[in-house]
Amino acid sequence: MATLLALARDTKTQPLIWLFATLLAYRLCLTIQQKTKGHPLANPVGMAILLLVGVLWLTGTDYRTYFEGGRFIHLLLGPATVALAVPLYANLPRLRQAFWPIMLTLGVGSVLGIVSSTGVAWWLGLDEVVVRTLLSRSVSTPIAMGIASKVGGAPELAAVFVIVSGVFGAVVGLPILSRLGWRRDITYGFAAGLAAHGLGTARALQHSPTAGAFAGLAMGLNGLVTAILVPILLRLVAA
């Protein structure tokens, strides 16, 4: 342990240590997920993040040092997102069949994603900055931060909101739909991508490639629609 800590303090090996720690934490949390037979609360991303927060705190490591190693994993997020086009293409016949239902749901889901959290925050009397930041809750982090900075929100806060709702959506999604009897892969995937963006998509991909493909589609389209709708809705409210 002491040798490991010494290694971690050595700048030459540091990035590798944090790359290794991230992979190890993820692997460990996958095992926990399998051991609990996929219990919804055993979400590998959520657990691995909490585990690593603990490790950083115990070792007194700041995020910048961690990210020297973590960014090698972070960099793959983009290419993996692009790769979602492949399972989506494999589902082309289903996509064609469900085209209009999907487009209608996209419209309703995007508007709901924008107004729902914002409405609750406004009703609870939260700060105006917070209310405005919540407008972009239902899209992936880079889009949310961009929207927040444009409409008088706080970009860093937007990132926190996106991750919290993403982990929450990924955890509760499937159990809720199972209970309601709407468990088809397209339904689950598309709703998960709409309400819980990337993390919902990651969870849907664990369920099936089809669910993941439709989640990725929902995430992409919702990002586009939300970025267009937020300024328009704000102007309507102001008028």
Added chain:
Amino acid sequence: MLETLLMLIGFQLAGEALGVALALPVPGAVLGMMLLFAFLMLRRGVPRALQQGVPALLQHFSLFFIPAGLGVVLYSKLLGESWWQMVVALVVGTLVTFIVSAGLLHRLMVLSRARRRAARREVA
């Protein structure tokens, strides 16, 4: 894996370029996904490199969120005193969006399937 990465990163960069050129508010990766999808439609098939490499990459899609997610958790001090109201707003908003979208899509798909079946019966 080499061809897979070349294609995926290539499409992401093409997406980034498109986003900058058209001043779109969407990240390059999401535009890259749409470009790759259009490319597969035109080509009417998935190149062998992608057939082999993509499943391996997507199997651990969750992993790629961990470094960014960790940064965000460390930001959560920003939530301040009214953190629980914010959590309520997030939880309610996510639930409403998720359940209404799933319910609507479920109903619409049942409807459109019934309509297709009726149309087929008419033809027959």
